[in-house]
Amino acid sequence: MKVLAVSGYKPQELNIFRPDSEEVSYIIKTIEKRLQSFLSEGLEWVVVSGQPGVEQWAAEAAIRLKEEWPDLKLAVLPAFMQQESKWPEHAQARYHRIISQADFTDVISKREYENPGQLRTRNDFIVMKTDALLLLYDTEQPGTPRFYLEAAERRSAKETYPVYWITPEDLQVTVEELADRDYDPFIE
Template sequence: MKTIAITGYKAHELGIFDQKHQGIRFIKKALEQRIRELVDDGIEWFIISGQLGVELWAAEVVIDLKKEYPHIQLAVLTPFLNQEERWQETTKLFYTEIINQADFVDSITKRPYENPTQLRLKNEFIISKADGLLILFDEDKPGSPLYYLDIAKKKQEKNDFPIILITPQDLDLLVQDEIHENPKNWT
């Protein structure tokens, strides 16, 4: 079985504060392109921790792609129990929709939040279970994905562990393609 962990920025790190933000469409489009390539390469399982932002958008993409690729699976491995406990109600509903459609859901530490060590353990555990990492990352603005990336790079030093980056340049290209494809945007 081949597995890929997916991560990236939290929504607020990208300046995105609601699900209607235009940027989400381009992030999901970039994720879809990479996920399709990974499925074509034999990846069956996609693992996220259920973090708001890129991870949940990736989960939406995987769930949508299951119509076309019914064999792919989504695992949500949260760092601790009830991670959504303090989230806003609309965010909790979005999260619950994802959780209800996931193929496997579990919490790594099996207890509520106690300290940041649980987040480090989550990153280490998920990378240890994955065969590669798909990450939305900007080296000029490291943010929270850097913790995942550091662990992935350590694994990569010892094993064949691909790290697939989606960069701001990749997103810019998608935006430019859309502008050029739609004549209404030319004026």
């Protein structure tokens, strides 16, 4: 696998309402661990649409990993122009920082938001352009990641398309591992 899509919950779906929340640092660390295992197997690109939550945190994890893995590339493919215009200011700022450090950016629909079909098109496009999907999702807790999962299932009906998971248990393992090392989530 050379190209990996990453998605998952939005912050509010995880009951995270502060951008500097301790939980965010644990999610980023968990994503980093998963990406490192894929990097050791030949991963070259991480692809996100840049939505707040797991996608932005995954982009930040990829940017951090570039220090150790300089060949790693980040692509940000928003569904439509000005996708960030309705987000809170902190999410917009985070998005613009990510875009400024991405290796490739392009808007899938060259128009501003018109309808939900643009989101489905984005999901299908990103799934078709990648080799696998890493999804922070719990099927017991429905949310927006199911739309990426549905796109992956549509592709899987025709050909092999692996879906890798980050589960609540994976996050708990990270919390416990870092607690054993006296990790301070506010110091990076």
